[in-house]
Amino acid sequence: MDKREKLIEMIEDYVKSENLSEMDMIKLTRNLTLDILNRKYKDAGSTQVFKRSGKLEGFSSEKLYNSIARSSDDSTMKMNESDINFIISQLERNIKESGDHVLCSFAIRDSVTDILNANGFGQVAKSYNKKIKKF
Numbered sequence: 791m792d793k794r795e796k797l798i799e800m801i802e803d804y805v806k807s808e809n810l811s812e813m814d815m816i817k818l819t820r821n822l823t824l825d826i827l828n829r830k831y832k833d834a835g836s837t838q839v840f841k842r843s844g845k846l847e848g849f850s851s852e853k854l855y856n857s858i859a860r861s862s863d864d865s866t867m868k869m870n871e872s873d874i875n876f877i878i879s880q881l882e883r884n885i886k887e888s889g890d891h892v893l894c895s896f897a898i899r900d901s902v903t904d905i906l907n908a909n910g911f912g913q914v915a916k917s918y919n920k921k922i923k924k925f
Contacts, residue, residue, distance in 0.1 A: 827892040837885055838892045846892070849885075851878050858902070858914065861921060867913035880905045 791799070805815045824840065831838050837849035855874055862869040869877075881901055885893065899919070906915035 824890075824892055824894065828890055831891040834891060837890075839898065840892055840894050842895060849893070849898075851882065854878055854881070854898075854902070857921065858906075858918065861918035862911075862914045864920075865913040865917040867911060869911060869914060873909075873911070877902065877905050877909065877911070880909075 801815075801819060804810075805818075810818070827838065827840065827846070838846045839849050840846055855878060858869065858874050858877060862874070881898070884901055884905075903915045903919055906912070906918065
């Protein structure tokens with residue numbers, strides 16, 4: 791039995807011993823990878839991004855700035871440096887308030903989209919979401 795099968799069996803045994811419903815099991819295991827990574831990186835001093843490829847990399851406000859700026863350039867609505875920095879500061883505040891140390895790239899994208907829309911940059915948000923890279 792490989793490690794993955796062992797882990798699945800352990801979870802199944804736990805679910806059975808605790809008499810958990812399928813919904814309880816789903817809620818318990820849905821974000822298990824992120825929960826484990828959050829524990830591992832809680833004292834790292836920086837936010838890590840869990841990429842769709844499975845890789846972890848440090849959160850980069852510069853990378854995010856460039857992505858929002860390109861989206862602004864590609865949309866009918868232009869943002870200045872101050873606008874972009876405001877969006878990034880809102881995201882960073884949200885991250886800090888969440889207490890998470892590891893975030894999925896798609897969760898960051900969703901948050902940025904919400905912040906852009908909430909601040910009147912809907913056209914930039916649309917352009918930003920068109921830039922999702924396929925791997």
